[in-house]
Amino acid sequence: MRPLLLLLLIGCLIAPARAAIEAYQFDSPQMEADYNQLIDELRCLVCQNQNLAGSDAELAQDLRRETYEMLQQGKSQQEVVDFMVARYGDFVLYRPQVKSSTYLLWLGPFLLLVVVLTIVVRRLRAAARPVDVDDDALSSARQLLEEDEPEETDDKRESEDKSGEDAGTKDQDEPDK
Amino acid sequence: MIRFALPLAVFVLMVGLLGYGLRLDPKKVPSPLIDKQAPAFSLAMLEDPARKLSTGDMMGQVWVLNVWASWCVSCRAEHEVITNLAGRNLVTVVGLNYKDKPEDAKRWLQQFGNPYATSVIDGDGRVGIDWGVYGVPETFVIGADGEIKYKHIGPVTHESLEKKIMPVLKELLS
Numbered sequence: 001m002r003p004l005l006l007l008l009l010i011g012c013l014i015a016p017a018r019a020a021i022e023a024y025q026f027d028s029p030q031m032e033a034d035y036n037q038l039i040d041e042l043r044c045l046v047c048q049n050q051n052l053a054g055s056d057a058e059l060a061q062d063l064r065r066e067t068y069e070m071l072q073q074g075k076s077q078q079e080v081v082d083f084m085v086a087r088y089g090d091f092v093l094y095r096p097q098v099k100s101s102t103y104l105l106w107l108g109p110f111l112l113l114v115v116v117l118t119i120v121v122r123r124l125r126a127a128a129r130p131v132d133v134d135d136d137a138l139s140s141a142r143q144l145l146e147e148d149e150p151e152e153t154d155d156k157r158e159s160e161d162k163s164g165e166d167a168g169t170k171d172q173d174e175p176d177k
Numbered sequence: 178m179i180r181f182a183l184p185l186a187v188f189v190l191m192v193g194l195l196g197y198g199l200r201l202d203p204k205k206v207p208s209p210l211i212d213k214q215a216p217a218f219s220l221a222m223l224e225d226p227a228r229k230l231s232t233g234d235m236m237g238q239v240w241v242l243n244v245w246a247s248w249c250v251s252c253r254a255e256h257e258v259i260t261n262l263a264g265r266n267l268v269t270v271v272g273l274n275y276k277d278k279p280e281d282a283k284r285w286l287q288q289f290g291n292p293y294a295t296s297v298i299d300g301d302g303r304v305g306i307d308w309g310v311y312g313v314p315e316t317f318v319i320g321a322d323g324e325i326k327y328k329h330i331g332p333v334t335h336e337s338l339e340k341k342i343m344p345v346l347k348e349l350l351s
Contacts, residue, residue, distance in 0.1 A: 088206065
């Protein structure tokens with residue numbers, strides 16, 4: 001079991017497979033990092049659940065080329081993203097921009113968390129709060145219990161003796177009756 | 178009762194939303210270019226690569242740009258419909274020959290007929306990227322003001338021509 005687990009863990013560390021086979025030469029390591037981040041975060045529109053890095057579709061190749069050329073021309077990551085969004089819409093972004101139409105997307109989970117936490121806290125508080133019973137009702141209830149209890153137990157004891165059952169279990173049953 | 182009403186309401190809401198989601202076609206990505214100026218191009222014509230057609234040449238008239246390629250199977254399916262549209266002589270239908278070999282494209286037109294006023298060559302697909310093309314065929318309707326008014330993704334059928342494209346064209350031409 002242990003070696004298998006270890007193998008799985010090592011598998012997780014290996015970088016995901018890439019379809020990108022083009023050997024692009026970059027002017028700086030920073031540019032290469034920018035490029036890799038961009039093709040990781042941009043969606044391929046042909047095979048829609050893949051990013052540009054993972055897709056071998058022709059359009060993905062073209063868009064990788066476009067990304068590379070724009071970076072080589074000294075354009076920023078944001079400019080590349082804007083270029084893609086202007087043509088294909090927000091759908092190309094695996095990491096949607098924060099703007100008025102995506103507030104719900106970004107803040108929704110936190111909103112949901114706040115709502116759920118509020119409900120949970122309220123319930124817990126309600127459960128912890130001592131129950132209000134007015135004194136009259138309490139004393140009359142106590143009186144009733146004191147009156148009834150001895151008689152009831154006596155009855156039970158008698159029946160137990162008759163049936164000859166284990167007294168222990170009956171004692172446990174008592175509060176329910 | 179109230180104990181069950183809330184989960185039931187949530188369940189019904191979820192089923193409603195998921196049911197709606199199932200009916201959407203994820204392959205149809207709305208174009209951000211609608212009602213924006215059509216991206217400019219100046220491309221060589223397939224029939225005569227020495228001559229060029231640019232978006233500027235089309236300014237002032239309503240026209241249709243149909244993205245096609247000889248390697249595209251759905252293009253053959255919609256070819257008949259595009260021919261039908263071009264035959265009505267309502268608008269100029271321009272072809273954008275997308276990532277194709279000119280000789281293949283010419284052979285394709287010879288074989289099936291050429292509905293296009295002209296086809297322009299987008300060999301490396303750059304103009305396609307500018308127009309947000311991500312699958313062939315795609316069909317754009319461009320107004321006299323040079324704005325993209327409508328985009329059809331996938332093959333145009335007789336039904337989508339009558340119900341989607343013709344109304345847009347009629348409004349633009351009236």
